[in-house]
Amino acid sequence: MRGRLTGLTVAVSITLILTFSLLPLRNHIAVATMTLIFIIPVILGVVIGGLLAGLATVVTGALLLDYFFIRPYGTLSIGSTQNWVGLGVYLVVVALVARVVSNLRTARVDAHRSEEGMRRVYELSELLVQERSVEDLLVTIVGAVQNVFGFDGVSLFVLEDNSLKMAASVGTALTAEELSQLDPHSGLSVSISTALGSTGDIRTVALTSSGRPAGILVVKGRPISEPDRTVLITFANDAALAMERADLREQALRTQFLEEVDRLRHALMGAVSHDLRTPLATIKVASSTLVNRAKLLSEEDTQELHELIEIESDRLTRLVTNLLDMTRIEAGVLKINLTSTSVKDLIDEAISVMGPSLKGDRVKVRLTSPLPNVSIDRLLMVQVLVNLLDNALRHSPQGGVITIEGRPQDGRVIVSVSDQGSGVPREDRDAIFNRFVKFDTGGRAGLGLTIAKTFVEAHEQEIWYEDRPSGGATFAFSMLPDGMKNADTR
Numbered sequence: 448m449r450g451r452l453t454g455l456t457v458a459v460s461i462t463l464i465l466t467f468s469l470l471p472l473r474n475h476i477a478v479a480t481m482t483l484i485f486i487i488p489v490i491l492g493v494v495i496g497g498l499l500a501g502l503a504t505v506v507t508g509a510l511l512l513d514y515f516f517i518r519p520y521g522t523l524s525i526g527s528t529q530n531w532v533g534l535g536v537y538l539v540v541v542a543l544v545a546r547v548v549s550n551l552r553t554a555r556v557d558a559h560r561s562e563e564g565m566r567r568v569y570e571l572s573e574l575l576v577q578e579r580s581v582e583d584l585l586v587t588i589v590g591a592v593q594n595v596f597g598f599d600g601v602s603l604f605v606l607e608d609n610s611l612k613m614a615a616s617v618g619t620a621l622t623a624e625e626l627s628q629l630d631p632h633s634g635l636s637v638s639i640s641t642a643l644g645s646t647g648d649i650r651t652v653a654l655t656s657s658g659r660p661a662g663i664l665v666v667k668g669r670p671i672s673e674p675d676r677t678v679l680i681t682f683a684n685d686a687a688l689a690m691e692r693a694d695l696r697e698q699a700l701r702t703q704f705l706e707e708v709d710r711l712r713h714a715l716m717g718a719v720s721h722d723l724r725t726p727l728a729t730i731k732v733a734s735s736t737l738v739n740r741a742k743l744l745s746e747e748d749t750q751e752l753h754e755l756i757e758i759e760s761d762r763l764t765r766l767v768t769n770l771l772d773m774t775r776i777e778a779g780v781l782k783i784n785l786t787s788t789s790v791k792d793l794i795d796e797a798i799s800v801m802g803p804s805l806k807g808d809r810v811k812v813r814l815t816s817p818l819p820n821v822s823i824d825r826l827l828m829v830q831v832l833v834n835l836l837d838n839a840l841r842h843s844p845q846g847g848v849i850t851i852e853g854r855p856q857d858g859r860v861i862v863s864v865s866d867q868g869s870g871v872p873r874e875d876r877d878a879i880f881n882r883f884v885k886f887d888t889g890g891r892a893g894l895g896l897t898i899a900k901t902f903v904e905a906h907e908q909e910i911w912y913e914d915r916p917s918g919g920a921t922f923a924f925s926m927l928p929d930g931m932k933n934a935d936t937r
Contacts, residue, residue: 458492458504466511467857480542481516489541493548505541512530527622532674533931546631583694585615588686593617596675599668602653625649652680654687662686667889701929726766733759754803761802762837768830768893783827787820787929790853790860798851804840806884808848815854821926827902828926829850832862834895835922839866842920863913863923870920876912899924 448775465484469476480854485508493502505912514521525661589601604611650671671679688722733752741749792811798805832851839849847867871879880900903910903924 449569450757452909453495455500455503457495458488458500461488461491462504462508462511466515470515473520475515480516481512485512486544489545490548495543502545505602506544508541534905581690581697582614584689584693586617589615589617589662590691592664592679592682595730596666596671596679598666598670600666602665603662604665605662614662616726621649621665621667623668627932630646640791649834652683652734654683656687656691660725661690717778717835726763727761730763734851757802758804761800761804783824785822786825788823788825788828790814790818790862790919790926793821793823793825793832794830794851794853794862797836800829800833801836801840805836809846810836810849813850813852815852817852818855818860819928821869822929823906823926824902827905831899831902831924832864834899835864838895838922839868840919842866842868844868855928857926859908859925859929860928861923861925863921865915865919865921867917867919870915870918879912880910 464484465488469481469484473481474699489504489508492500502631507812583767585603585605589603592598593601599617600621602616602621603614605614606612649667654664664679664686666679671844705786707826733756736744737749737752744752794814798812836849837850843866849867851863852865853864880896899922900910908924908925909928910922913921913923915921
């Protein structure tokens with residue numbers, strides 16, 4: 448309405464200005480020329496105010512032409528047939544021009560509305576195609592509807608156990624009375640179709656996918672125009688599909704998680720079954736021999752069997768400890784408690800934990816002096832070193848020597864464990880620290896190396912495999928000197 452009034456005012460004003468500007472020249476300008484000039488304000492009126500403003504300008508212009516520019520002047524009498532024809536042509540031509548311009552204006556407005564609607568649908572759809580959880584998606588939907596359409600409040604209800612439950616809301620909250628109107632037992636009908644329905648002061652549109660309702664979008668605030676209605680319904684359909692897709696994705700992730708848990712369970716059993724069976728079988732044989740043939744055994748044989756039981760018991764204890772550590776890692780409860788520790792004390796404690804397995808000259812320690820204290824979680828790093836020693840022991844030949852070295856390097860302290868075994872094939876080195884990996888060559892991978900890698904990386908340090916020129920395998924890991932931050936080593 449305001450646009451029509453503005454267009455009419457502008458057009459009539461220009462018509463009056465033209466009238467009084469051309470008045471002194473009316474004896475020198477033909478009526479046909481005047482009619483062409485008076486087409487200008489009509490076109491402006493149509494462009495600004497629409498067809499009605501243009502037609503009103505046509506009538507105003509015809510009256511002014513008759514009164515001021517067609518003889519006899521100062522009257523509404525037209526006079527000659529020529530003047531009748533001129534005025535008639537003016538009315539017909541200007542009316543046609545007004546109609547054409549009006550159609551063009553309407554087409555332009557419709558095109559603009561269509562473009563705006565497509566832009567809104569595109570913006571809304573862009574929000575829906577992103578990978579989100581169902582909860583985040585619901586919040587995104589209500590926020591997008593309020594931002595794009597400017598509603599006072601937007602709420603989204605989902606169907607749960609055959610009842611409506613509010614899943615997300617933004618802006619002005621629904622009152623208790625409005626909520627009661629949405630209650631299926633209120634006696635009021637609630638739209639469950641994709642058409643926009645109205646319940647009291649609120650409007651609803653159902654989100655349906657595959658013919659099944661996924662939820663109901665409730666808006667309150669300003670009236671909804673027809674173009675907005677179309678865009679909102681289109682967005683509701685897209686939102687329903689996005690909700691279904693997000694729900695299916697979460698179901699797929701849950702299924703994948705359960706499959707992964709099952710795979711890890713089988714892999715874990717496969718990885719530790721042999722390691723468990725070997726020490727148990729050794730302990731069983733040794734203890735049975737001691738019980739059933741004690742009188743036939745020499746003191747030296749008895750001592751050897753007792754040592755064997757102790758060694759295999761320690762190995763079994765380390766395996767159980769690794770299993771418990773893996774449980775802590777999987778549960779995400781691994782915590783780091785840093786303390787200042789001597790590298791020598793760390794190595795001595797690890798050797799002590801290994802017990803009789805490293806008796807005699809089986810292990811050699813070489814430390815570059817002086818070595819600074821390191822900032823570590825002592826319990827975890829002892830376990831790292833124990834796992835590396837156990838790995839070296841299991842893959843060393845009979846009587847092979849295990850070497851532990853400590854040296855400073857690039858602002859860090861490096862500790863390495865070397866054995867005289869067969870080493871690790873080059874093609875297996877990238878996966879050596881992966882859990883439950885089985886290699887064709889028999890392989891060293893397992894819980895011990897995986898846990899060692901996890902504990903070292905929890906200190907934001909590194910563990911790696913090194914080539915040994917004299918043969919065998921070397922595993923090394925880094926630690927930070929006491930008082931030095933990780934940023935200082937970069």
